[in-house]
Amino acid sequence: MLAVQKSIRTLSPFNNELKLKGFKVFPIEGDSGATRQYSRKDFYKICLSNGRSKIHYANRSYEVEGSILFFGNPHIPYAWETLSQSYTGYTCLFSEEFLRPSMQAESLLQSPLFKIEGTPIFQINEEQRLFLSRIFDKMIAEQAESYSYKDELIRNYIQLIVHEALKLEPSKNFDRQSNALARLTTVFLELLERQFPIEGVESPLVLKKPQDYAQALSVHVNYLNRAVKEVTQKSTSTHIKERILLEAKALLEHTNWNISELAYALGFSYPSYFNNYFKKELGLTPSAYRQSRV
Structure with a gap:
């Protein structure tokens, strides 16, 4: 409490x-x-x-x-x-x-x-x-x-x-091939960031896995993973996980949502899944993390 x-x-x-x-x-x-x-x-x-x-x-x-x-x-x-x-x-x-x-x-x-x-x-x-x-x-x-x-x-x-x-002629000054991996990584990171902040339980996180982002970007998930890993030296899953954890910590510190509400808002089907996910990464349960910030 x-x-x-x-x-x-x-x-x-x-x-x-x-x-x-x-x-x-x-x-x-x-x-x-x-x-x-x-x-x-x-x-x-x-x-x-x-x-x-x-x-x-x-x-x-x-x-x-x-x-x-x-x-x-x-x-x-x-x-x-x-x-x-x-x-x-x-x-x-x-x-x-x-x-x-x-x-x-x-x-x-x-x-x-x-x-x-x-x-x-x-x-x-x-x-x-x-x-x-x-x-x-x-x-x-x-x-x-x-x-x-x-x-x-x-x-x-x-x-x-x-x-x-x-009525204007559209710009044609674009390059589809040059540095394609860097370009794909940039739009992936932009799409990832666009999912946040979570503003309410009624609007939960939708894109949660690399496959979700690959589908949204109309590319194969293996190609997305290769691009992100080559450009950032981190996997697609790691970027997603780190951003979800960052948002989870912010919600725990700055809202009065209960753990169930917070779990659903972050796209977890059950609060227990969120508890295990959070504890595995940070060594504390969400409730213990919240108490440590009081």
Whole structure:
């Protein structure tokens, strides 16, 4: 029994607002502000950026410099490496539920911009960048207003950006073969990290084994294992195990979930399986670990 009641881990104000409204737009303020912490499991992303970067998207990699427009799908793993020290632009995050009231939402989300076989990156010129920047500025201004129909207006701005992108020629600056093992490892690690944090017992961990990740990435599990081992010197199973244990320790320390709830949230069929798993790796039962942190 815990001596002190601990509160369930809460989301940051940024995450709370994003979850509540289903939408958020913000400027990228230099390299340090290029990454925000949010749950990629739930949100589509449109990013207008200027700088040099390398983007791993599904089974492809893109190295780009200058102004680009990027479309991210929460169901497709991607990783973004910023290569230049100066990086500016805008990011727009939105849920499918936010866009759904629009009659065109389904067709837009099924466009090539958001599909795994499509091209999510568009190189744009200065005139296009300025035009799109003004749209992002309008969205930033509108989200702070009390106008009753501002959500509908913002949905219209998102659709305008999507339609502008559909008129552009997609970027072809990608390499399917070069350093394929490193690229696959990058998207595996990104997909692994995307499963966390566990925000509630009602949304348990789904991908738990190397086979689960291989299926999600559309590769054979042996190929995934070979890539991860060669690049990181750790097995796929070890990465998964270490990340689950890290999350288990965080939940034990920062929530008041009982052991059964915690076990189910982490994808274990029975609490006893979780107890044995945890004790084998750390030498303590989950309850004993929790008590040691009180």
